[in-house]
Amino acid sequence: MAARLPLTPHEPGALRLLGATLIDGTGAAPVADSDVELRDGVIVYAGPRRAAVSVDRTIDLAGTFLLPGFVDAHVHLSMVPGTPEEQRAQFAEEHVLKVAGGLRDTLFAGVTTARDLDGLTPGYRNAVAAGSTLGPRLHLAIAMLSPTGGHADPVRPNGSLPAWAVRPSIPEPGVVDTDDDVIRTVRGLLRTGADAIKVSTSGGIGSPTDHPDDVGLPEAQVRLVHRLLAERGGSPITAHALTDAAVRSAVLGGASSIEHGYDLGDDTIALMLEHGTVLVPTLSTLLRTLDPATTTSAALRDREARQRRGLDSVRRAIAAGVPVALGTDAGVHPHGRNLAELGRLVEVGLEPLAAISAGALGGARLLGLDAHLGSVEAGKLGDLVVTVVDPLASIGDLAEAATVRMVLQAGRVVKDLDGRA
Ligand SMILES: [Zn+2]
The missing domain is CATH 2.30.40.10 (Urease, subunit C, domain 1)
Structure with missing residues (x-):
């Protein structure tokens, strides 16, 4: 298919x-x-x-x-600003209209196709297709897969939920531990209309109870996802992977692309080249400035170290020839500045013509749409x-x-x- x-x-x-x-x-x-x-x-x-x-x-x-028209291969259009209290207090329609505003701002920034990697339901894809709202053409992961306590799990230690998890009509988080959980969740997402499956093979940064260096979905379960997708038309897997080991599990398990990839060893870069794995470095989120008023100095120091390592990792991958696609993680930061990523890609080694190509044709290829889009x-x-x-x-x-x-x-x-x- x-x-x-x-x-x-x-x-x-x-x-x-x-x-x-x-x-x-x-x-x-x-x-x-x-x-x-x-x-x-x-x-x-x-x-x-x-x-x-x-x-x-x-x-x-x-x-x-x-x-x-550009392709942003990593957005979260359901993420709109607001405290947990505000998110809980609003009517569903207020949330939907804010999401519609983000869709329009993304389109007006020059992104005519976007891949939402967690949080957006197919209703928005249908509304854009029908012309009910302006927005990029959409491919959706709908939700993301991780173990209990991993990057996809919104639950805090005391059982409460953070702001991003209390939005109206948010898809069920893809919390999976056993192979049966994986099978049921992937088949459910495909039934709902997922165009890609997103797995977390490492921990995350914004999630409540895990650490970036944690192991997420193991290689064997990525492979299982790959087999399930092959049975149903062969949609791609993309992996949130912050550590070198997480990237290896994802590539060996059959992921088409790596989100972030901030700690790549040279052997892993070679493995990505061998498998044709695409890197979506989301530099807009790596390099965004945190509010010093609400961030501890230890967290700021940790972040600076991560930024240095991340930039070095992405530079080496690009110099080695790993194919790159534009992705911003917008939602984690404001929507509508997506093409800032082009300048970032040039800073880490792409020529401007190559950055434009990564920003359009690179994403179209990754989504399997390059016969129709990207140039x-x-x-x-x-x-x-x-x-x-x-x-x-x-x-x-x-x-x-x-x-x-x-x-x-x-x-x-x-x-x-x-x-x-
Ligand atoms: Zn993301």
């Missing part, structure tokens, strides 16, 4: 985008004064300007840069981003959503700050 292609409403008819500098996302050199033609939401031509073409509508993009090429859906920032000169400026002047999804203009459309 091929990966489910998340739909959005498309623009009917023929549309031509003229005059932008095109960076198509394949890694190819930019094309000045480009010409991109879409028919019924699908790109039929992308390249240098041609002679007159008969279309329904032309948009003049002179002075701008035209990029593929500006004939035959693909017209998911496009128009910016006034030259990404080859100042990619870090794309962090500000206001630098993204237009966004199109399947040829439909969903954001247009300059009234070009």
Whole structure:
């Protein structure tokens, strides 16, 4: 079974985008004064300007840069700000509308496809597909698998729940100990509509009772998840893995991608290369600044050490040629600054063209959607981003959503700050 292609409403008819500098996302050199033609939401031509073409509508993009719609492979769109008291007190509709705001902000930041790795239910995927709300095309893990007391387990020692676990209509956490638990949980998630299964092979940072160095799901259970998925169409596994040992368990168990990967040994990097495992380094979350007022000095020191180790780990993986996809862990930090990750990827060794490619085609490949998404090429859906920032000169400026002047999804203009459309 091929990966489910998340739909959005498309623009009917023929549309031509003229005059932008095109960076198509394949890694190819930019094309000045480009010409991109879409028919019924699908790109039929992308390249240098041609002679007159008969279309329904032309948009003049002179002075701008035209990029593929980006793919954020790691978000938590159900995470919205609020204390546990506020989360408990609100009506379900308030929460849903806040999530809808995050979906819109993510799309307006230039992310036309996102993979939510815990917390979002398929109702949002369906609403985006139906055009009921603006948002990225969605792939969902729905929930995450870990043992009792592991990264997926929200319960505090006294039995209470933290803020992120008291949101309305949150999916059941994937707390699994026995093989039977794994089988029941994975099959249940597939029945509910999961596009990927997320496992935690290490502990986490924000979860109440575990430590990053703890062992999460063991290799044998990752392998079991892999077998269950193979029986049902072969959806990918992605693994939250903070330690070297956790990455090895995930890769050997059959995970397609590693989230974070902040402590990779050179042998493990070689193992990832051998298996073609993709790294989603979520540098936006590794490097976010903590509030010194609410963080102890010991926690700040621990974090600085983790950041140094994490950056070194990701730099070595990239230098060795491990494929990278853009992921931000947005939700853990505010939604709508997703393309800040592009600048971070350049800081750890990617050339700007390669960062753009990792940010679009890299994610599309990881999601199994690269036949339809991830680059500006004939035959693909017209998911496009128009910016006034030259990404080859100042990619870090794309962090500000206001630098993204237009966004199109399947040829439909969903954001247009300059009234070009
Ligand atoms: Zn996450």
